Structures are given as structure tokens and as C-alpha cells.
Amino acid sequence: MAPLISVIVPVYKAEDTLRNCVDSILKQTNRDFELLLIDDGSPDSCRDICDTYAAKDARVRVWHKENGGVSTARNLGLEVACGEWIAFVDADDSVDEGFFDVLKEGLGYDLVIGGYKTLPKGEIYYNFEGAFKGDTMGDFVARHLWNGYVWGKFYKTSILREHRIVFRTDLVVYEDLLFNLDYILQCNSIKLVPLCLYLYMDPPGKMIQEKYALLPDEIRKIYALVDDRLERLAHKFHCWRPAFIFDFIEHYPLERLLRQGSDDELYQLYVEVKGNVDRSVFYNDRIASPILRCISCIKKEYIVRRHRVRGRLLAKALSSLYGRELLRVKYSSFSKKFQAILITYRLFGLLDVYFAIRSLVNRFRKV
Structure with a gap:
């Protein structure tokens, strides 16, 4: 039996x-x-x-x-x-x-x-x-x-x-x-x-x-496989497409990528992820919280944790533009968290502007 x-x-x-x-x-x-x-x-x-x-x-x-x-x-x-x-x-x-x-x-x-x-x-x-x-x-x-x-x-x-x-x-x-x-x-x-x-x-x-030290192509492969399943689950069970896919990218230990990946590789991965995520989903509390734990502000400096793709790109962008080293500090009070929410929008907007400027400069260099 x-x-x-x-x-x-x-x-x-x-x-x-x-x-x-x-x-x-x-x-x-x-x-x-x-x-x-x-x-x-x-x-x-x-x-x-x-x-x-x-x-x-x-x-x-x-x-x-x-x-x-x-x-x-x-x-x-x-x-x-x-x-x-x-x-x-x-x-x-x-x-x-x-x-x-x-x-x-x-x-x-x-x-x-x-x-x-x-x-x-x-x-x-x-x-x-x-x-x-x-x-x-x-x-x-x-x-x-x-x-x-x-x-x-x-x-x-x-x-x-x-x-x-x-x-x-x-x-x-x-x-x-x-x-x-x-x-x-x-x-x-x-x-x-x-x-x-x-x-x-x-x-x-x-x-x-x-074991989890992946490079961009490996991350893209996993992203596509998981994304496909989530889309099919949402369709079968008539529910919102789960926000897990962006959570997966944001939480992933990307030390090898950040250490070995070039600016272009990081930017391409950032664009691909950004383009496939509903912005209303991205800014909900469950997804924003991990980012807010990594991004805060004090009076004269932006604090960015290096283990996030956006944070890494922004840190390099700001360091290049302003020549200042970015620091990391902890914060816990509600007021600082609320400030971080506001500044997060500004940081992401600044990141987009930075890459737009970089793209324009590169175009003129080729002329």
C-alpha cells in the first residue's frame, strides 16, 4: 500500500x-x-x-x-x-x-x-x-x-x-x-x-x-520567469497582479552587480524594472517601506543605502554632480519618515533628470 x-x-x-x-x-x-x-x-x-x-x-x-x-x-x-x-x-x-x-x-x-x-x-x-x-x-x-x-x-x-x-x-x-x-x-x-x-x-x-551573486542577465531571466507566472495568476484568479516582482528586485542582494556592473548595465536594469511596474503599486506602503528604510534626509545631505540599484545610481549621480560623499544614517521618528517619503519622490525625479542630461551630453559628444 x-x-x-x-x-x-x-x-x-x-x-x-x-x-x-x-x-x-x-x-x-x-x-x-x-x-x-x-x-x-x-x-x-x-x-x-x-x-x-x-x-x-x-x-x-x-x-x-x-x-x-x-x-x-x-x-x-x-x-x-x-x-x-x-x-x-x-x-x-x-x-x-x-x-x-x-x-x-x-x-x-x-x-x-x-x-x-x-x-x-x-x-x-x-x-x-x-x-x-x-x-x-x-x-x-x-x-x-x-x-x-x-x-x-x-x-x-x-x-x-x-x-x-x-x-x-x-x-x-x-x-x-x-x-x-x-x-x-x-x-x-x-x-x-x-x-x-x-x-x-x-x-x-x-x-x-x-550563492545569490547574480549579474544583470541572470536577474532579467528570473524577473521574466516570475513576472510571467504572476501575470497568469492574476488572470486566472481575477485579482490584481501581485506587487511581488518589484519587491523581489528591491530586496535582492545585489552586491556583485553593484561591484562589477557598469553604469550602463545598472541604468538598463533600472529602466526595465521601472517600465514594468505600475507606479501606484510601486508607491504603496509595502513596496515603499524597504526603500524608505534605505533613503532618508537631513538638512544638507541625502542619505542613500548602496545596496539598492536606484540608490547606487543616484549616489553616483549626485557624487558626480556635487562632488560630495553620501552618508548613511538611521532614522526612526515619524516626522523623518514623512520627510523621507517626500524626498523619495524628488530623488527619483532627480535620477530621471540626471540620466536625461547624460543621454543628451553623450549625443552631443557623438556629433
Whole structure:
């Protein structure tokens, strides 16, 4: 008889955390599951650890493959899974013994989503309750789409296979989000369960930035893929096109782009993003807030955080025009935030003027 749940764990360089992860899954109070350990060519002792568990517990099945990345490992898990439902757990994370109760609360829905807790701090995230079907699916798209992780969720195997939904192997970031968007496009119902039983390991000093060091062409590719899904979601569920796409660009760690990209590359990316975003959406509080945290003003200086494309361009523009170094300070009072809102409009307008002048000067130079 097929198990209710197939738990897929991609394994790579996780010898220090793998045992804790596997033990937490095997301790589930609901024992109707199989555990698929996909060894992605890990060079450490993970291979032996996986084989040891498989020899001791019939619920554990192991596959060893050449290293191809987490998406290839997850896709292999999807291919060999026998369960009615699919759950993903990362090898450096763990789950509470009642984790499968999240699914129990959402049987009858196409997608079941629980919250998660960070360790060691114990912070709670995505602790929501709600049921979305038919006309209310648009509410989910508008309010809850930002949780793009695949862990902490339960997917129907039948939907995944009928629509051939897999992880893209040509991306190093946001493959989770695209997988979720593709799946939600095929969903008719979603259940949010207020149980935070997935334990996400987030120790101090955890570094993931290098993996996400993308250049303009890579960002454009991800932007286009996500944008396409958002447009289709808005059309299917008759809702406003989610503002997530601009939020995605604004929050993205762009250190490599800002360090290596030329002015022309930065400007082109700025124009492309600006041209594809509804201005009313751009200036709403959810989107403006991250920018306002990075842009403020004092009496004689503009303060711009360097990790934003607009901020970087404006900083270079103002430095070029006025020869002054831009500083960064914190602000918290309402009055300063209100001033920042006003000055933000002026800064963006000045940025447009700067590039218009630069374009005109370059044109005269060619004459």
C-alpha cells in the first residue's frame, strides 16, 4: 500500500546536521510516510549516513547521484516518490514530531501550508490560518504569495505529475518560488494551518549571499520567469497582479552587480524594472517601506543605502554632480519618515533628470 506522504530530503555536505534531520522525521507520530534521502554526490560522510538509516528502517529509501544541485536532487525525489502527498525538508533543518498534523488539518485541499520556527532564536513566521477556494483564491495570491519556500508545505503528487511540475535546473536562486507559482497555477484550493512545526536552522553568521551573486542577465531571466507566472495568476484568479516582482528586485542582494556592473548595465536594469511596474503599486506602503528604510534626509545631505540599484545610481549621480560623499544614517521618528517619503519622490525625479542630461551630453559628444 502506498504511503500517505513522501518526504524528500536533498543531501549535500550535511554530515553535521543530517542525523538530527532524519531522526526528527522518523519520530513523527503519524507513521504513514516514506523518507527519500537523495545524496547529491556529497563528498563527506553523508553517503554512509544515508545507507545506515536505510538498513535500519524500511521507510527510508536512498538514491546516490552525481552532484547536480538541489533542484536535480528534488526532481529525482519527485520521480521516485510513491506517496499521495509530497513534503520537502532541507538536510540542515528538522521538524517537530507532530509536523504531519499540518497536513491532517488540510486534507481535502490542493496545497497545505504551515508556519515555521527559526532555531536557535525560536522566532515564529507565517503563522496564519485561512481557507481559500474559488473566488477567494485571489485573496491568497494577493496576501500570501511571498512565502516562496517549498519546505513547510504539502503538495499533491497527482497535481505535480499531471502538470509535469518540477524544479528548474538552470537557476541557482528562486527555483523554490517558481515551483510554487507553477503549482499554485494548477490549484483550486489552499489551506493555511497555524502550526509552526517546521524548524528552520538559522544560526548566527549563516552565510548564503555568495550563492545569490547574480549579474544583470541572470536577474532579467528570473524577473521574466516570475513576472510571467504572476501575470497568469492574476488572470486566472481575477485579482490584481501581485506587487511581488518589484519587491523581489528591491530586496535582492545585489552586491556583485553593484561591484562589477557598469553604469550602463545598472541604468538598463533600472529602466526595465521601472517600465514594468505600475507606479501606484510601486508607491504603496509595502513596496515603499524597504526603500524608505534605505533613503532618508537631513538638512544638507541625502542619505542613500548602496545596496539598492536606484540608490547606487543616484549616489553616483549626485557624487558626480556635487562632488560630495553620501552618508548613511538611521532614522526612526515619524516626522523623518514623512520627510523621507517626500524626498523619495524628488530623488527619483532627480535620477530621471540626471540620466536625461547624460543621454543628451553623450549625443552631443557623438556629433
